[in-house]
Amino acid sequence: MEPCILETRSLSKEFKGFSAVADLNLRVGRGTIHALIGPNGAGKTTVFNLLTKFLTPTSGTIHFKGQDITKEKPADIATLGIIRSFQISAVFPNLSPLENVRIALQRTTGDSYRFWKSERCLRRLDARAMELLDAVGLADLSGGVTGELAYGRKRALEIATTLALEPELMLLDEPTQGMGAEDVERITALVKAASANRTVLMVEHNLKVVASLADRITVLQRGAILAEGPYAEVSQDPRVLEAYMGSAHA
Amino acid sequence: MNRLAWILLLAAGLAAPFAVYPVFMMKLLCFALFALAFNLLLGYTGLLSFGHAAFFGGAAYVTGHLVKHAGLTPELGILSGTLFAAALGWVVGSLAIRRQGIYFAMVTLALAQIVYFLALKLPFTGGEDGLQGIPRGFLFGVIDLQRHYAVAGKSLGLNLYYFVFALFCLGFWIVHRTIHSPFGQVLKAIRENEARALSLGYRVERFKLIAFVISSALAGMAGATKSIVFQLASLTDVSWHTSGEVVLMTLLGGVGTVLGPVAGAFTVVTLQSELSFVGPWITVIIGGIFVVCVLVFRRGFVGELGRILKRAL
Known part of the structure; x- marks a missing residue:
């Protein structure tokens, strides 16, 4: 595996006793497109918000290029080179x-x-x-x-805005959510193009997008890693099929 | 807005005291400046402060006291009031920007009520009577602000008027420059999508605080000027009614437009003055106008006009 750019060590987040993320050890290789998938409620968005500092972990640490960024603020990680997107397109409408x-x-x-x-x-x-x-x-x-602007174009604009900052690591929260097939293709191509010389970590529901883009996939279930590896491998894993893909392929 | 429109507005401001009673015109300008300062927060940063009277009235008291008892010249008095409002704005802003939306408004209201209480209880404010008989004094120690000129059979206090008009133009220019600066661009981005501005690496709280301090300083400048014009600083200036009035003025005129607050302030103050014979019913009338405005032209007078003309006013 390529040298690791982002790593979590025993990352946990509890909400009033409910454990949304439990003892997560995630490693994202430099220069890869890494996808985080899993059924609803698996903790994908919580992981995402922990990584982008919009939530504070209950325990565990987050490291970016070997540096502990667990205590940084959202604006500070942006200056380090981590830029996130949002589930709903995040543009400045006026x-x-x-x-x-x-x-x-x-x-x-x-x-x-x-x-x-x-x-x-x-x-x-x-x-x-x-x-x-x-x-x-x-x-x-x-x-x-x-x-x-149409929704797909707003998303494209968001990508242009993100790329303006030349981030080393792009965190994309469901980049193709709520899009028609045509827009999905366009955004997939844009993400692919944007990933040159940088690392992308994305949460994504659309398995077609994941299959065509991601070098490596982590499947989450109940806040923990269920399986990890390239798409071909993960998609054959019986536990994954049972938890998630089975229904998606049906 | 093109250059010609600005020159016409400037000319109108310069000629106004010959057509309108100067003291009334100065009242309009003070409240217009107050609304401009407020709009910098509501219209361009998306922060609804419900305690701006604290800066307006607080500065009025400080200026009044220093001019009356420490013998400061009016420009130094107003400068002191403005600096006081900026400092107070820094304190209130630092506490309030930790919260968002309605909670932000409640924190500003609560802190403004503390200022009101202090204005009521502190010995130098004159309590219920207010601070009366503030001298207008000599601008820079030389120009007599009391001096009246006989023009076409009327006696006009032109020195004071042009001093106030100059202060208004200065305040207007500061607001205009701020919203059309790189800083202003970031403020608008925060207003539009705070989480996104944050994730692009902007320390949103710092921007909000600076905007809050600029806004409260200018609100203070308006209040300080008002205390020189009316030679009075009173509890009305710091009361929550005044905080509410400035919200009303801004919304009526058009929030997030450059000229909206001026139009709104002129409308509200003129109505209050022209309809003063109806007594307390004035509140009902202005309330009614406000309801109609919200229902029919949500963007305010200037906002709707700008939409029709397809340009930002």
């Missing part, structure tokens, strides 16, 4: 697509606290923002109203 991407580009400029400067100074970022929009097929919609 800003234009160009401004959406520019918000991400702006973060590293050091201008963000300057309330006395004109926003005209942000125009120097426009060219790069257009490149990113172009890469996801949104260049001709750059000046429109983001809130009025």
